[in-house]
Amino acid sequence: MRPxxxxxxxxxxxxxxxxxxxxxxxxVIALVLTTSLNMEKRLAGHDVRDSKALNLAEAGVAEALSxxxxxxxxxxxxxxxxxxxxxxxxxxxxxxxxxxxTGLETAQPTGEWLNYSTPTKSRDALTVEFKTDANKTxxxxxxxxxxxxxxxxxxxxxxxVTSTGRAGQNRVRIQxxxxxxxxxxxVQGAFMAGVPVNxxxxxxxxxYNHTANAPAGTKGRPPCDDYETGNGNLAGGWSTGNxxxxxxxxxxxxxxxxxxxxxxxxxxxxxxxxxxxxEFWSWLGAxxxxxxxxxxxxxxxxxxxxxxxxxxxxxxxxxxxxxxLYIDGDLTINGxxxxxxxxxxxxxxxxxxxxxxxxxxxxxxxxxxxxxxGSCTVLYSSEAIQQSIARYGxxxxxxxxxxxxxx
Numbered sequence: 001m002r003p004x005x006x007x008x009x010x011x012x013x014x015x016x017x018x019x020x021x022x023x024x025x026x027x028v029i030a031l032v033l034t035t036s037l038n039m040e041k042r043l044a045g046h047d048v049r050d051s052k053a054l055n056l057a058e059a060g061v062a063e064a065l066s067x068x069x070x071x072x073x074x075x076x077x078x079x080x081x082x083x084x085x086x087x088x089x090x091x092x093x094x095x096x097x098x099x100x101x102t103g104l105e106t107a108q109p110t111g112e113w114l115n116y117s118t119p120t121k122s123r124d125a126l127t128v129e130f131k132t133d134a135n136k137t138x139x140x141x142x143x144x145x146x147x148x149x150x151x152x153x154x155x156x157x158x159x160x161v162t163s164t165g166r167a168g169q170n171r172v173r174i175q176x177x178x179x180x181x182x183x184x185x186x187v188q189g190a191f192m193a194g195v196p197v198n199x200x201x202x203x204x205x206x207x208y209n210h211t212a213n214a215p216a217g218t219k220g221r222p223p224c225d226d227y228e229t230g231n232g233n234l235a236g237g238w239s240t241g242n243x244x245x246x247x248x249x250x251x252x253x254x255x256x257x258x259x260x261x262x263x264x265x266x267x268x269x270x271x272x273x274x275x276x277x278x279e280f281w282s283w284l285g286a287x288x289x290x291x292x293x294x295x296x297x298x299x300x301x302x303x304x305x306x307x308x309x310x311x312x313x314x315x316x317x318x319x320x321x322x323x324x325l326y327i328d329g330d331l332t333i334n335g336x337x338x339x340x341x342x343x344x345x346x347x348x349x350x351x352x353x354x355x356x357x358x359x360x361x362x363x364x365x366x367x368x369x370x371x372x373x374g375s376c377t378v379l380y381s382s383e384a385i386q387q388s389i390a391r392y393g394x395x396x397x398x399x400x401x402x403x404x405x406x407x
Contacts, residue, residue: 049170054403056165057174060086060116060126063107064161065178065396072104073128077157078213081136086126089119097121115166123407124164124171131158131177142179142399145232150399154211154229154383156182156390158399164406175404181395182386184274185342187360189238189258190380194265195365196241199249201351202375207234207253212384216320216338216356219377221252227379234380240265241368249371253380265364268308269326269344272362281307283393284326290314295321295339297392302328310347310366318353322388333374340381341388351376359384 063086067073075082081100089095090110094103106113106126117126131140133152143155150158156179164173191197191205199205204219214227236253237243243259251257266272270280287302291314303312312329322340330347336354344362351374361378363369 049167050172052167053165053170053172056114056116057163057172059114060163061161061176064126064128069394077139080130080132080139084128086117087119088113088117095121116163127162129160131160156387171406173404173406175402176398177400178396178398180390181393181397183389185272185385189235190360190378191237192362193239193365193369196368197237197239197243198368198370199237199245200247200372202248203371204250204377205236207236207380209233210379210381212381212387214358214379224379232382294319295325297323300326308346323392324389340384342385
């Protein structure tokens with residue numbers, strides 16, 4: 001007969017308590033795991049929406065740069081307070097802004113708008129402005145030849161784009177500082193020629209480096225020395241042959257003229273930009289056979305599409321332009337013609353009216369350049385060349401990018 005085992009009542013209580021505790025622990029663990037999983041799901045969903053909002057904000061920056069490139073946004077560097085905002089609104093429904101501001105409708109296809117702006121004025125509206133000091137009195141610029149390159153003296157203006165992407169309840173705001181891509185343009189004088197030059201008539205060439213804001217018509221020292229930068233000066237006139245300076249013509253620069261530079265002219269226009277031939281022609285684009293009325297941009301004038309054969313014959317009878325004007329042939333200028341940037345002529349140049357160029361003029365030439373008629377003024381300006389070509393060159397460089405707090 002087996003002995004019986006007796007459990008004391010107190011031991012039964014302890015066992016019951018331990019069982020209850022075990023069940024409670026299991027329940028707590030299950031609750032914690034469930035809560036953790038739910039929290040992870042919520043966090044994962046939040047992260048996905050944040051990532052989507054960030055991508056939308058980047059898309060907003062892309063539209064802003066596209067609108068600068070297309071000249072839809074053309075902020076004046078004379079106004080540090082200038083602002084442009086792009087709204088999720090159709091044409092005709094764009095909010096009215098203040099005197100320093102320009103409002104634009106989004107360029108997105110109708111019905112496919114991405115949420116990187118708002119339909120009305122708000123802090124989430126896609127905004128383009130200049131990078132300025134705290135009081136918005138001066139614009140920061142970028143000049144790789146200076147140290148530091150970002151300063152307020154010279155160079156390309158720095159744009160600041162602020163874009164806020166929205167995905168559900170999630171918002172992400174980014175700020176990107178950009179410049180239009182600078183081009184390394186290299187010339188040896190305000191007026192360069194691959195043939196002899198006769199500076200006669202009322203011609204005035206100045207190789208002192210001027211700022212890009214020198215007013216049209218400025219000539220002579222003074223007053224053009226009021227706009228000189230004090231660095232990067234070139235010869236006023238430069239030629240592979242002889243330079244003659246009769247009459248009332250004026251040449252200034254360091255030196256005033258540089259002649260007899262045989263064999264030192266460009267092998268082709270690509271050397272001006274430090275590019276290879278293929279890269280240059282690809283960047284320049286297809287030629288046009290007639291003069292654009294307002295040559296604002298990068299233009300290649302050619303009558304037959306044969307590169308550098310000097311066969312074309314083009315003329316301007318007044319007007320204004322800026323950028324890079326490449327002419328495969330002769331150019332005659334009549335009337336009052338103002339240009340900011342770089343003009344490169346493969347053929348001959350004739351000036352019968354009043355011509356004013358802020359930047360540089362390069363003439364490969366076929367015969368001696370004779371500026372006997374009219375008035376031709378060329379003020380060298382590296383800044384005007386950089387800014388005007390970069391404005392239409394179509395590329396941007398990001399200087400800084402950051403995510404900023406929402407407020």
